[in-house]
Amino acid sequence: MSLIETLAERLDTAARTATATPQLTDPLSVEDAYAVQARSMALRYARGERRVGIKMGMTSRAKMVQMGVEDMLWGRLTDAMLVEDGGEIDFPAFVHPRVEPEIAFLLGAPLGEKVTPMAARAALAGVAPALEIIDSRYENFKFSLTDVIADNSSSSAFVTGAWADPATDLSNLGLILGFDGEARQVGSTAAILGDPIRSLIAAARLAARAGEPLQAGDVVMAGGATAAEALSPGQHVRLEVQHLGRAEFRVSSG
Ligand code: OOG
Ligand code: MG
Numbered sequence: 001m002s003l004i005e006t007l008a009e010r011l012d013t014a015a016r017t018a019t020a021t022p023q024l025t026d027p028l029s030v031e032d033a034y035a036v037q038a039r040s041m042a043l044r045y046a047r048g049e050r051r052v053g054i055k056m057g058m059t060s061r062a063k064m065v066q067m068g069v070e071d072m073l074w075g076r077l078t079d080a081m082l083v084e085d086g087g088e089i090d091f092p093a094f095v096h097p098r099v100e101p102e103i104a105f106l107l108g109a110p111l112g113e114k115v116t117p118m119a120a121r122a123a124l125a126g127v128a129p130a131l132e133i134i135d136s137r138y139e140n141f142k143f144s145l146t147d148v149i150a151d152n153s154s155s156s157a158f159v160t161g162a163w164a165d166p167a168t169d170l171s172n173l174g175l176i177l178g179f180d181g182e183a184r185q186v187g188s189t190a191a192i193l194g195d196p197i198r199s200l201i202a203a204a205r206l207a208a209r210a211g212e213p214l215q216a217g218d219v220v221m222a223g224g225a226t227a228a229e230a231l232s233p234g235q236h237v238r239l240e241v242q243h244l245g246r247a248e249f250r251v252s253s254g
Pocket of ligand 2: 055056057100102132134223224
């Protein structure tokens with residue numbers, strides 16, 4: 001088995017069994033790290049999971065500072081990661097889950113490698129408040145840029161609220177992430193590259209370059225607008241975004 005296959009299996013097993021694995025010891029190139037990610041996703045697809053979109057990461061200062069990773073990255077989302085709005089996640093199925101406030105885009109048309117903000121907006125079928133549940137498979141949630149890319153950029157689960165009018169200006173919407181009614185993070189969508197539409201444009205470029213261009217029906221997660229917050233059993237998590245609405249879920253009690 002090649003090193004890429006071995007690492008893909010190791011990370012896939014860590015995710016499936018919710019067991020942390022040590023950080024990678026051999027430094028990988030960014031290209032090889034994405035090859036590990038692609039290979040680990042192939043294992044998921046072989047088990048029947050279907051790719052439903054992509055997630056962007058490290059698109060805000062707050063996230064870069066919290067994680068010590070400075071480069072934008074991306075990962076694949078599958079149908080198995082989608083949690084119904086108002087639904088529940090099973091705490092024991094995760095290693096050490098965290099949640100972060102995001103914006104989700106729903107595409108109504110494909111997007112190629114090079115798009116203008118106007119073309120990106122025209123391709124949208126909807127925008128929604130969204131919560132990403134990230135769960136690094138590495139011990140202590142510590143990783144380098146290439147470690148986290150290999151680990152599908154910590155993708156674990158996501159919740160999208162009701163789809164709102166894609167013409168909504170997303171450049172500076174206030175948002176509140178709350179646990180059991182108490183505010184934990186307060187911010188603005190402006191934290192996401194100055195306007196989350198830039199994250200969608202970057203997603204279109206990166207997905208096209210990887211040979212899997214964005215398609216109608218794909219969901220794109222724009223990246224956390226604030227630092228992520230650790231989850232505990234029994235919590236009720238809710239995000240409110242000005243003019244867009246809310247998204248919420250519960251964490252199982254054990
Ligand atoms: C890596 C994934 C980053 C985001 O929104 O910036 C990410 C991590 O923080 O574990 O999802
Ligand atoms: Mg995220």
